[in-house]
Amino acid sequence: MLHARIAARAFNTPLLVEPTKAMAFLSGLGPRILGRRVEMTDLDGGVDVLGTAHPPARASILAGGLAESYRQHGDAPYPVVDGIAVIEIAGVLIHRGGWIGKSSGQTSYEGITAQIEAAASDPAVRGVALEIDSFGGEVAGVFDLADRIRAIRRDKPVWAFVAEHAFSAGYALASQADRILLPRTGALGSIGVVVMHADLSGHLDQEGVRVTLIHAGSHKVDGNPYEPLPADVRDDIQREIDVLRFLFTETVAAGRAGRLSQEAALATDAATYRGVDAVAAGLADEVTDLARGFAAFQQLVARTPPPALAPIRRASLPQPRQEARMATDHDHDETSHEAEDEDEQRDTGGDAAPAPDEAPAAPPAAAATPAPAAASPDNLADLPLQLREAAAEIAEIAAQASRLGIAIDAAQALREGTTPEALRRLVLERASAAADARDIVAAPPSPVLPRAKESPIVAAAKRAAAPGARS
Numbered sequence: 001m002l003h004a005r006i007a008a009r010a011f012n013t014p015l016l017v018e019p020t021k022a023m024a025f026l027s028g029l030g031p032r033i034l035g036r037r038v039e040m041t042d043l044d045g046g047v048d049v050l051g052t053a054h055p056p057a058r059a060s061i062l063a064g065g066l067a068e069s070y071r072q073h074g075d076a077p078y079p080v081v082d083g084i085a086v087i088e089i090a091g092v093l094i095h096r097g098g099w100i101g102k103s104s105g106q107t108s109y110e111g112i113t114a115q116i117e118a119a120a121s122d123p124a125v126r127g128v129a130l131e132i133d134s135f136g137g138e139v140a141g142v143f144d145l146a147d148r149i150r151a152i153r154r155d156k157p158v159w160a161f162v163a164e165h166a167f168s169a170g171y172a173l174a175s176q177a178d179r180i181l182l183p184r185t186g187a188l189g190s191i192g193v194v195v196m197h198a199d200l201s202g203h204l205d206q207e208g209v210r211v212t213l214i215h216a217g218s219h220k221v222d223g224n225p226y227e228p229l230p231a232d233v234r235d236d237i238q239r240e241i242d243v244l245r246f247l248f249t250e251t252v253a254a255g256r257a258g259r260l261s262q263e264a265a266l267a268t269d270a271a272t273y274r275g276v277d278a279v280a281a282g283l284a285d286e287v288t289d290l291a292r293g294f295a296a297f298q299q300l301v302a303r304t305p306p307p308a309l310a311p312i313r314r315a316s317l318p319q320p321r322q323e324a325r326m327a328t329d330h331d332h333d334e335t336s337h338e339a340e341d342e343d344e345q346r347d348t349g350g351d352a353a354p355a356p357d358e359a360p361a362a363p364p365a366a367a368a369t370p371a372p373a374a375a376s377p378d379n380l381a382d383l384p385l386q387l388r389e390a391a392a393e394i395a396e397i398a399a400q401a402s403r404l405g406i407a408i409d410a411a412q413a414l415r416e417g418t419t420p421e422a423l424r425r426l427v428l429e430r431a432s433a434a435a436d437a438r439d440i441v442a443a444p445p446s447p448v449l450p451r452a453k454e455s456p457i458v459a460a461a462k463r464a465a466a467p468g469a470r471s
Contacts, residue, residue, distance in 0.1 A: 014139045014193050014241050015168075076122060077101075078115050082298050083126040085119040087112065093137025093169045107134070109141035112173075113148060120152045127301040128152060129294065130160040130177055136168030136190065139244055146251050149176040157304065159297045161290050162186045167272060171283070172248060176255035180284040181293040184275045189283055191248055192270025193241040198225040245270075256282065393420040401427045405434070 077100045078085045089112060090102045097108020100115060119125045130149070152158060153176075160166070160177035166188040174180055174188065182188060204211065204226065211226040222233045249265035256265075260282040268281065278284040286293065391414060398410040406427055413423055 014195050014244050015136065076124075077111075077118055080124060081129075081294075083124065083301050084129050084298065085115070085122070085125045085127070086129045086131055087115045087119070089130055089132045089134055089170065089173055091134060093134055093142065093173075095138045095141035106137075109138075109145045113145055116145070116148050116152060120155065125156065126304060127156055127297065128158045129297060130158065130174065131163055132160055132166045132170050132174050133163045134167065134170030135165055136170050138169065139193065142169045142172050143247060143251050146172050146176045146255065149173060150255050153178055157297075157300060159293075161293060162188055162284070163290055168192065172251055175252045175260075175283075179286070181286045181288055181290065182275070182278060182284050183290060184287055186278075186287075187272050187274040188278050189268060189272040189281075190270050191245075191252060191265050191268055193244045193248065195237050195241055197223055197229050197237075199228055200225045201227050259285070390420060394418070394423055397423050397427060401430075404431055406430045 076085070078087050080086075088102065089107055091105040091107050093109065094106050095109055097103070097106060097110055099108060100111040101107070116128070119128050149158060158177045160174040160180045162174060162180065162182035164183065164186045166174040166180075166182070166186075167190040171188050171191065180188070213221045213224060213226065215221050219236075223229065223237065245266075249262045252265045253260060253262035264282060268283075273281050273283055275287050279287055394413050395410050397420060398408040398413070401408040404427070408423065408427065
């Protein structure tokens with residue numbers, strides 16, 4: 001069953017893979033899938049017996065070589081080095097793989113997509129490094145992923161580090177980076193599409209086996225392995241991969257805008273380029289040691305200012321609406337008083353004008369308005385800590401209020417941006433109001449206790465006001 005799934009991924013489906021890697025695949029797994037030694041027939045009819053090749057197993061160079069600064073940020077699906085998310089793209093690239101990272105020599109587009117989207121929304125990530133060592137993989141899913149990589153460049157720099165290969169689908173992803181670096185022996189390219197078809201008819205005839213395919217629809221079994229490939233079916237496959245190649249080169253040109261056009265990508269004819277030749281052809285930007293190149297990327301990210309944030313207030317929380325309104329009213333009152341003073345000066349003949357030898361004083365309103373302080377990198381780094389401290393203080397105030405019988409919604413206070421000081425004043429006001437309510441009690445007259453006698457003064461007043469009383 002597993003071999004059938006592998007065969008379905010390998011044969012009769014367009015692949016963005018470097019041809020030598022496809023031949024290595026057939027050499028290693030072909031006999032296990034097809035039950036015999038595999039021979040490759042080229043377009044000229046020549047026969048070549050495939051050799052055996054094994055892709056080198058590679059560990060992460062960028063993150064592994066920087067162990068002293070390696071830092072796992074929370075549950076991030078990638079290592080973060082000095083604010084740079086390192087995303088490894090290695091091995092065979094496949095569609096519909098439900099995991100993150102390399103597994104059994106395969107990396108899934110879904111896993112890479114999850115890492116790209118997490119890096120895009122992670123405020124701790126200020127740059128993305130794609131560490132690529134891949135001979136390519138499936139067409140399905142690669143162009144959508146390429147668009148996602150190109151989109152993140154609007155907010156965060158993306159550099160691709162080719163550790164040693166970025167062919168076909170691997171190059172489709174590398175080409176979406178702001179900058180592509182590779183070592184002297186690194187190679188990339190193979191901007192083309194390949195489809196492999198297995199013809200088992202001769203082998204089945206020798207074994208005395210005949211397969212009959214009963215189908216509805218004349219194209220239902222096009223490209224099946226139990227008969228030679230018909231010329232019209234071959235032409236249909238050729239047209240399909242020509243369209244895919246056009247889409248491939250269009251994607252590369254979008255990622256390499258200004259450095260490699262679609263016409264130039266088509267003109268490569270799926271050739272591969274190594275080292276300085278890749279830079280000369282416009283497929284890469286620099287030949288360098290990857291560790292040195294990554295250090296340059298770190299310096300770039302360190303110099304890049306973070307996204308603009310609003311000025312940080314005390315306790316890093318927004319000012320409460322009530323406090324903001326009081327501050328506005330206070331400013332309005334000061335402005336009104338200043339206007340009244342100016343009117344009084346005009347009424348008295350302008351005696352308050354400055355002497356000729358003195359410079360005019362700055363307007364009070366301008367002097368009272370401080371310039372907005374820019375958020376420094378240190379403040380930005382402390383912002384999460386300040387938020388946590390303010391949230392903890394608000395939670396503690398809410399717990400103390402609960403012990404006094406006063407209900408405080410800490411979550412609502414955080415959402416509304418209430419500072420701990422304002423929340424503490426609110427609790428004291430409610431506690432004071434509750435104490436006053438307990439001290440003033442209205443009760444009806446007691447039916448048991450004797451009523452107080454009427455005051456003699458009140459009794460005399462009543463008699464004097466009675467009808468018939470003397471004047």
